[in-house]
Amino acid sequence: MKELTELLSEVERRENELYQLLSDLISYPTVSPPARNTTEAQDYVSDYLRKIGFSIEQWELYPGDSIVAGTKLGRDEDNAGSLILNGHLDVAAIEENEQWDFDPFTCAVTEEKIYGRGTADMKGGMAGILFALKLLYEWGIEPLGTVYVQSAAGEEVGEAGTKSCCENGYHADLALVADTSNCMIQGQGGVITGWIILQSPETFHDASRRSMIHAGGGVHGASTIEKMMKIISGLQELEKHWAITKSSPGFPPGSNTINPAVIEGGRHPAFIADRCGLWVTVHYYPEENYNDIVHEIEEHLSHVVQADPWLREHPPAFQWGGNSMIEEKGEIFPSFSVDRHHTGVEMLAHAHELVNQTPVQFSMSPTVTDGGWLAEAGIPTILYGPGTLEQAHAVNESIDRIQLLQFTKTMVAFLYRWFLNSEKKG
Structure with a gap:
């Protein structure tokens, strides 16, 4: 417990590093539509994951849009539970007549908020996950079970990059999608x-x-x-x-x-x-x-x-249906519910309460995410990420600065316990 307390303090001590990571992600104008523009940002994520011990598979979903799947094999992968951490790097389009107070592709950090296209949906969630993984790696905390990080493209226009991960054989005992949920544990229609x-x-x-x-x-x-x-x-x-x-x-x-x-x-x-x-x-x-x-x-x-x-x-x-609103004028987002009694869900709920000093709320998202494809593949799935739907796709999109910090600490606490205590499900 002392080690975890010190890790959580480390997040606060290095919060500017977290904001710089988010700023780096925001600087890539991965707007969709028009899409076909995420590969450079995905290369950045690939390099980041390699430096913290992940092997990388990267493939094109469409020309200019690639998918990254990072894998870190566990120390006891035959007996310990595996985990998928999932998100997408494409962001909502910006219309010509939108009046932004800040450059949408340069993070503006104020005392209360961080502004930029994708801060809430969902590069803030991706930054929190990546930074949490980096801290655990630097402290020598390695997972018992295999951990996968999926950085998808195409979610904003129904191009199921996450579905392609499932089709390429990626499966786990639990999947956490860090998309916009205001740090509630959610399922979806x-x-x-x-x-x-x-x-x-x-x-x-x-x-x-x-x-x-x-x-x-x-x-x-x-x-x-x-x-x-x-x-x-x-x-x-x-x-x-x-x-x-x-x-x-x-x-x-x-x-x-x-x-x-x-x-x-x-x-x-x-x-x-x-x-x-x-x-x-x-x-x-x-x-x-x-x-x-x-x-x-x-x-x-x-x-x-x-x-x-x-x-x-x-x-x-x-x-x-269809695999793309751009290519086929059609899309599917499958639904899923959250099993509150799943060990991983209980771990996440405990981590949230530890960091925020209040029980996590369970609810259903009124919108949809790529989590449905993971659930469709038979993987127990959780939607849990920072940011609000009111800010997702908004002019002057922003994320609450403290919420992003608390989310990152929650990811550290959750992953710390999962890395050391995950159990393989039959």
Whole structure:
């Protein structure tokens, strides 16, 4: 306990070093979109991890965007638990008309806050993890079980760099995602986007409209934009039904929503719209799976279609999910819950209370992170990181300076105990 107390004091003594590390990460303008700009920042993380005893695997997710997976083998890896520490280096885009008080890619440290794009989402969390690992290394504290550090790209636009880590065989007994959670231990609901597409086999001139809509016109055609209105109405009915019939602990009622986010239709004012696409964003609960949600939506809309003579003959096509909002206009973020009785979760809760002198709060994030992919791969997962959602993506994005310091100390306390006491799960 004395050694840990001294380590926590070391964090305070060297806090300026922590802020410099965060400043270094912020200095890389890894905005997404446009993305394809993280490799230089990932090289920095790779070098940092190598210096503290990690071996590195690095690969391209897309040209210009790479993933870093650092591995430190444990002293007793056959018997001790393994751990993944996960985060992403891409940050929210900056629009031309945004008025920042500070250069968004130069950290401005004040008495209360640290300003810069990515401080809250989530380079602050990455800096805290990296600095905690460095201190433990310098003090000669090595893990019993294998520790992995995953520095992903693409999270901001649904490009699942963390999913690619799972596909490359990285697995552990516990994963901690240091994304924005205001230092609460959180799970999350899931999100899937999809396109609902109506296509007419014929294209009619605008002059034909009278023959489509008036008695005796004789033209069995339709505007796909107008027919999409029926689809939207059907989605609203299902959304209301979900709000009445479904709930999940930690979520306000009606959090499972179907948002008609984007509509694209028609070709020219002189023609009847022969194609219409609706882009929807669906939020669902941790107890559910996105495949089941897709089935529910399609089944419900099949009844809407059967009630309309034209839609019966020209039913919608569906395109669900995707690996990139940029490349495919689609994304998936699986859901997950936190097992409060998992040994690692209890260790983290104890570390938080030790540092902050108050019990940690458990809750559900109203947004989504890459943690869902780790849980989807069968890894018990925790979302726990500094920063608030109000600051994530905001103009003059910032993180509370003391919270970042306390988070880093919590990581030191958690990793100290995990390194020395982790147990392998069957």
